[in-house]
Amino acid sequence: MTPRRPRPSARVQFLAVFRKEVRQTARDKRMMAVLVIAPLLQTVVFGFAANFDVDRVRTVVLDRDRTDVSREHARRLLADGTLIRAGDTASAVEAELRVHRGEAAAAVMFPERLAADLAAGRPAEVQVLIDGADPNRSTVAADAVARYFGGVGERLAREALAARGATPPGQLALVPRLFYNPGLDSPPYMVPGIAALLLVVVTTIVSAMGLAREREMGTLEQVLVTPIRPAVLLAGKIAPYVIIGFVNLALLVGVASLIFGVPIRGPLPVLALGTLLYLLTTLGVGLFISTISKNQQQSFLGGFLFLVPALLLSGVMTPVAAMPGWLRAITFVNPVRHFATVMRGSLLRGAGLADLAIPLTALAVIGSAIFVLSALRFRKTLS
Structure with missing residues (x-):
């Protein structure tokens, strides 16, 4: 009787799926361009285009x-x-x-x-x-x-x-002091918000289309015959996008600082924590979209339908305070709004963990809820 081979450990299974996802992504030159080069070019273009300074x-x-x-x-x-x-x-x-x-x-x-x-x-x-x-x-x-x-x-x-020989009245002069952005330039305010939007495109839409493509090609069914646990499979597929998200953030912050003069005043660990919580949300949304999509076209449309209201209700282009009261309440469940607040607060104002407690907590709650729901939905579709 042939002895049964022991099931590989969760760590070995995770590394196998992770390596497979990295190799598959790296081999696709068009995908690498979408994940890395496109966000950099879009940051430069949008940074110059989204300029609210009016002159001439x-x-x-x-x-x-x-x-x-x-x-x-x-x-x-x-x-x-x-x-x-x-x-x-x-x-x-x-x-x-x-x-x-x-x-x-x-x-x-x-x-x-x-x-x-x-x-x-x-x-x-x-x-x-x-x-x-x-x-x-x-x-x-x-x-x-x-x-x-x-x-x-x-x-x-x-x-x-x-x-007439009269003594002119005393003159009261107003001397304003502008903190964080003395020149009132648009790029230092707009570019961090644009980076938050581009991360949605890179993580939500691309991850949703990637998982939908595997379901369309039948590779997910092939994985089901292996002893890999669904949780390990999910972690292995999501982890590369988390790394790509952090790489994109580092590149976008570098471009924002070098080209547009965006300062980097805040503690980077706080920004990294906010990014991790934000990616938990965006990848969770991408995962959920992939579970309800039968092909890549449907997943792209689902990601686009999420992106448009997330942009409009984020406060990146228009201030949230100018929206009606009922609409401002809806923005509290928009992760893009909270991450844009974290980006601007950390980079421009040098805000720390205590200063950004509210948006970080909101990202943690929203991200946990969405990711758990999406993981359960993913596991159900596998079974």
Whole structure:
């Protein structure tokens, strides 16, 4: 009688599955490009594209006064680069028409007798037409005009009081101190959020399609005839994607720091803990999608349906505080929101474990629930 061969240990089974997954992934050049090269290129492209800094707003000028005073105000108004001169107009109708056609985003119209009214101490009005189709651009343009002419009005009032021999009132100056991002640049804020989104693509969609491909090709059924336990099989298949996720994070943080000047202030172990909890969630979602998909097309569609609401409700592009109350409550179950908070808090503010306790706890709860549910579903499909 032939003696039965002993079942390999769980460690040996795990290493066998792990090596098989690594070799299979490494042999697929297109998959390696999707996993490593694509996220780097997307980070660079999105980092430059997702820029909310507004300057060089095209502005036309209507100068009815045609004096040195009106020309000097026009020059100073456009001096800081927020507004750039896109030409002059001869009438208000032409100015409005150029804004309507999109040839300019703003029009500044100086009235007749501007210099004479200012010299005589009479009130004068400068009209500004602004294209409100882009709220961000229009707000910046309106603030630039209001800030300039507000300063001009204050200066003229003080000069008038001084000319009458009256003592000008004391002036209260506001001196703001901006922490973490003194230049108010968009990339240091946007790039960490973009990295969180790219990790979803790399881990959720790719893992879901990989498992669905094996089911489609019948290789999972071949594994079932081996003595490998389902839990070990699952761990061996998921572990390579965890490593790929950490490698991608390291590359993305390096690109963010070198190209976009994103600081790395926080303790890296806290960032690593947040990444591990986040990958637990994203891989759990990918695993769940693979268990309900019959082929790769269905798994890709399922990953896309998860990615779109996760992006919109993450606070990466638009602040969560600006959403309605009922929608803000839904964002609490979105792992992308919490990991973006961990990334920004750790990199920009140097936040530690205590500072990020809430998003880390949320990631742990969401990740554990999703991964356990997905593992049970995976085991059920195997049996």
